[in-house]
Amino acid sequence: xxxxxxxxxxxxxxxxxxxxxxxxxxxxxxxxxxxxxxxxxxxxxxxxxxxxxxxxxxxxxxxxxxxxxxxxxxxxxxxxxxxxxxxxxxxxxxxxxxxxxxxxxxxxxxxxxxxxxxxxxxxxxxxxxxxxxxxxxxxxxxxxxxxxxxxxxxxxxxxxxxxxxxxxxxxxxxxxxxxxxxxxxxxxxxxxxxxxxxxxxxxxxxxxxxxxxxxxxxxxxxxxxxxxxxxxxxxxxxxxxxxxxxxxxxxxxxxxxxxxxxxxxxxxxxxxxxxxxxxxxxxxxxxxxxxxxxxxxxxxxxxxxxxxxxxxxxxxxxxxxxxxxxxxxxxxxxxxxxxxxxxxxxxxxxxxxxxxxxxxxxxxxxxxxxxxxxxxxxxxxxxxxxxxxxxxxxxxxxxxxxxxxxxxxxxxxxxxxxxxxx
Amino acid sequence: xxxxxxxxxxxxxxxxxxxxxxxxxxxxxxxxxxxxxxxxxxxxxxxxxxxxxxxxxxxxxxxxxxxxxxxxxxxxxxxxxxxxxxxxxxxxxxxxxxxxxxxx
Numbered sequence: 074x075x076x077x078x079x080x081x082x083x084x085x086x087x088x089x090x091x092x093x094x095x096x097x098x099x100x101x102x103x104x105x106x107x108x109x110x111x112x113x114x115x116x117x118x119x120x121x122x123x124x125x126x127x128x129x130x131x132x133x134x135x136x137x138x139x140x141x142x143x144x145x146x147x148x149x150x151x152x153x154x155x156x157x158x159x160x161x162x163x164x165x166x167x168x169x170x171x172x173x174x175x176x177x178x179x180x181x182x183x184x185x186x187x188x189x190x191x192x193x194x195x196x197x198x199x200x201x202x203x204x205x206x207x208x209x210x211x212x213x214x215x216x217x218x219x220x221x222x223x224x225x226x227x228x229x230x231x232x233x234x235x236x237x238x239x240x241x242x243x244x245x246x247x248x249x250x251x252x253x254x255x256x257x258x259x260x261x262x263x264x265x266x267x268x269x270x271x272x273x274x275x276x277x278x279x280x281x282x283x284x285x286x287x288x289x290x291x292x293x294x295x296x297x298x299x300x301x302x303x304x305x306x307x308x309x310x311x312x313x314x315x316x317x318x319x320x321x322x323x324x325x326x327x328x329x330x331x332x333x334x335x336x337x338x339x340x341x342x343x344x345x346x347x348x349x350x351x352x353x354x355x356x357x358x359x360x361x362x363x364x365x366x367x368x369x370x371x372x373x374x375x376x377x378x379x380x381x382x383x384x385x386x387x388x389x390x391x392x393x394x395x396x397x398x399x400x401x402x403x404x405x406x407x408x409x410x411x412x413x414x415x416x417x418x419x420x421x422x423x424x425x426x427x428x429x430x431x432x433x434x435x436x437x438x439x440x441x442x443x444x445x446x447x448x449x450x451x452x453x454x455x456x457x458x459x460x461x462x463x464x465x466x467x468x469x470x471x472x473x474x475x476x477x478x479x480x481x482x483x484x485x486x487x488x489x490x491x492x493x494x495x
Numbered sequence: 496x497x498x499x500x501x502x503x504x505x506x507x508x509x510x511x512x513x514x515x516x517x518x519x520x521x522x523x524x525x526x527x528x529x530x531x532x533x534x535x536x537x538x539x540x541x542x543x544x545x546x547x548x549x550x551x552x553x554x555x556x557x558x559x560x561x562x563x564x565x566x567x568x569x570x571x572x573x574x575x576x577x578x579x580x581x582x583x584x585x586x587x588x589x590x591x592x593x594x595x596x597x598x599x
Contacts, residue, residue: 084519084552091512130547157551178551179562 081132120148144171283333306354317418335468409456
């Protein structure tokens with residue numbers, strides 16, 4: 074394998090070389106410093122490389138311009154473009170200019186780099202041997218086939234149990250978007266398809282600053298898709314990274330979550346699957362809830378089969394574990410579990426199996442918060458009451474408690490007075 | 496230093512990157528000199544570029560605080576805030592003199 078690294082930073086060139094050699098010890102890696110050399114001209118043997126890793130910020134050059142110049146050459150190899158984190162519009166422009174993959178530079182790990190290069194250089198044999206690789210490459214191919222009016226699907230960025238997730242852009246202004254394409258096996262499942270379409274129908278009805286915006290849905294070549302906003306700030310799971318948040322931040326985000334729940338409950342919708350991966354952050358730091366994949370209209374006929382348990386065990390309410398009829402207090406409980414995690418960096422309940430965790434929600438009293446977080450104990454107790462009759466009845470009650478009781482009691486530790494924005 | 500904790504000064508680096516760290520640290524000290532020169536000349540574009548580079552390279556090697564300071568420098572350069580830039584550059588100097596590196 075032969076790789077060309079174009080980056081103005083010596084330390085990054087050294088690091089990327091080390092990562093690549095750690096995986097492919099015989100790789101030939103050529104470093105190209107744009108501070109010392111101009112864009113490779115037609116005499117440069119570009120076609121000898123398998124992959125070019127190209128940075129966006131080149132010191133005295135613009136990586137996007139270099140990308141366009143290199144891609145004009147027919148022998149140009151695959152290009153992995155490095156962008157700044159939180160700058161997805163550059164990623165959109167790079168993919169439109171012909172980049173074959175992109176990575177956020179500040180988040181580029183050894184694993185991400187190797188995975189990307191492996192995908193870019195995969196041979197037919199490797200596609201056959203590795204199911205994971207085959208699935209991802211199939212995902213890339215599918216993204217290239219999808220046609221959505223006014224939208225360009227650019228790049229596979231994630232794979233879930235029900236849908237593949239793509240970075241896309243609005244053709245008018247390059248605004249980054251997300252396109253979710255339902256997996257074919259789900260499309261064939263009438264119940265799952267109904268849930269996916271319901272997700273679109275429900276979320277579009279909600280006009281809230283704290284709920285993901287949906288821009289459209291439809292079918293293309295027998296594939297069902299959903300177009301929604303792109304969140305540059307990532308999700309709560311990434312934000313926490315196993316660590317506690319400062320209480321002020323935790324309460325700010327919790328309050329925004331309550332605004333979101335107030336808005337969806339007002340429309341008669343339960344989320345039923347609140348978890349860190351479903352709380353996303355915008356570039357301005359505001360929080361929004363996503364993925365109503367198992368959300369259910371309170372008034373609708375229950376399509377969940379008898380005894381079928383949906384949701385993520387770590388954040389399930391006791392009544393959800395029992396498979397009982399749910400009301401909006403189930404989301405209040407899950408939000409309480411999330412608050413515990415934001416404040417402490419730990420899960421409310423742990424266990425060896427999903428069932429063990431679920432049973433804790435049913436039978437085990439939560440442990441107390443550490444002393445320095447004692448001021449939040451009453452709030453938490455009333456959120457994660459096992460008896461839902463003793464729990465907060467709705468998000469408005471929680472917000473009222475935050476304003477009236479907690480801020481007075483907490484003094485300096487009072488939560489941020491975020492205002493409802495919609 | 497108000498913005499820097501003891502934890503910020505403890506860095507864990509992958510064992511197989513150990514031989515890259517002397518060059519990395521040498522470049523950080525050169526960067527500090529370049530930041531001071533740029534600030535003295537009120538060259539905010541240069542300061543922004545240096546901050547951007549710190550932001551990119553710090554996390555990659557496990558030096559999270561380098562990235563944090565880089566972001567502050569980038570932001571300060573964009574707003575032309577010399578006092579804030581002076582404080583961040585002083586903190587960077589302090590950080591480089593205190594940072595402890597463990598290899599695992």
